[in-house]
Amino acid sequence: MKKLEKYFLQQHELALQNLQLAKGVCSEKIMHELRVSIKRIKALLHFVVALIPEETEVLKKYLKKYQKIFKLAGAVRDAQMKQKLVSDYTKLWNLPAPEAYQIHLAKIEKAAFKAFKQYAQTFSLDEKVGNDLKKIWKKEPTENIYDSTETILRQRFTAVRHLIANAQTDEPYHEARKIIKSIYYILHLIFKPESLQQYQDLKYLEETIGDWHDIAVLIDNLYAFGQSGQASQGSFLTKLLAEKQTLQQKIPTLVHEELRCWKIFGKMKTYTH
Numbered sequence: 001m002k003k004l005e006k007y008f009l010q011q012h013e014l015a016l017q018n019l020q021l022a023k024g025v026c027s028e029k030i031m032h033e034l035r036v037s038i039k040r041i042k043a044l045l046h047f048v049v050a051l052i053p054e055e056t057e058v059l060k061k062y063l064k065k066y067q068k069i070f071k072l073a074g075a076v077r078d079a080q081m082k083q084k085l086v087s088d089y090t091k092l093w094n095l096p097a098p099e100a101y102q103i104h105l106a107k108i109e110k111a112a113f114k115a116f117k118q119y120a121q122t123f124s125l126d127e128k129v130g131n132d133l134k135k136i137w138k139k140e141p142t143e144n145i146y147d148s149t150e151t152i153l154r155q156r157f158t159a160v161r162h163l164i165a166n167a168q169t170d171e172p173y174h175e176a177r178k179i180i181k182s183i184y185y186i187l188h189l190i191f192k193p194e195s196l197q198q199y200q201d202l203k204y205l206e207e208t209i210g211d212w213h214d215i216a217v218l219i220d221n222l223y224a225f226g227q228s229g230q231a232s233q234g235s236f237l238t239k240l241l242a243e244k245q246t247l248q249q250k251i252p253t254l255v256h257e258e259l260r261c262w263k264i265f266g267k268m269k270t271y272t273h
Contacts, residue, residue, distance in 0.1 A: 079109035
């Protein structure tokens with residue numbers, strides 16, 4: 001638990017530092033790092049809930065404090081990512097960029113950053129919640145933490161399998177990606193690998209779903225924007241649809257294969273104690 005506390009404090013400090021930086025500049029890098037720190041905090045605290053269920057309410061209070069700033073930063077990041085995707089793919093495919101849509105995205109980013117900045121100026125963490133968290137780190141789970149971790153993460157991957165196998169819409173893929181990210185963060189924290197290659201399958205799966213999701217959101221956004229008569233969909237959208245389909249076809253196979261990273265559990269126990 002001391003190890004988990006140390007990780008939490010590191011990510012908490014990083015989140016606050018990036019939040020402070022983000023108040024002054026609309027930087028893609030800073031927004032990304034702010035959200036990554038909060039994602040890691042969320043993954044860790046949800047994991048602790050699974051280890052010590054009786055502390056669920058305290059942990060939910062803490063997560064709630066960060067939820068709005070995470071969402072507002074997400075709106076900025078979303079506009080930034082769409083602009084980057086449009087730029088990258090138009091260059092890759094040597095196609096004319098949808099200029100009206102790019103102007104539209106720049107306006108959205110500006111408005112989203114204004115809303116983020118206003119809320120960030122008032123953001124603070126409740127001291128009582130902080131004190132309650134300190135008490136939690138002094139507790140020890142009733143079961144061996146390595147065995148508990150393996151059980152929790154395998155259950156989460158089973159949930160991923162179920163989501164992908166039964167996906168009828170885009171949303172299950174997005175939910176699966178969030179679970180995979182949390183698995184990756186906790187695997188790396190509890191079972192530190194000798195080499196990140198041990199997680200290469202898991203990382204590749206997460207990145208593939210991530211690429212698919214970014215394109216899926218961009219397509220939906222382009223359709224919505226096109227319906228207002230302000231953007232032509234043309235060959236750029238056709239290419240995006242084909243890329244989405246290619247990535248989507250890969251995902252069930254990647255999930256179905258038992259990833260090599262699960263083999264680490266046996267060997268990791270020998271040198272993490």
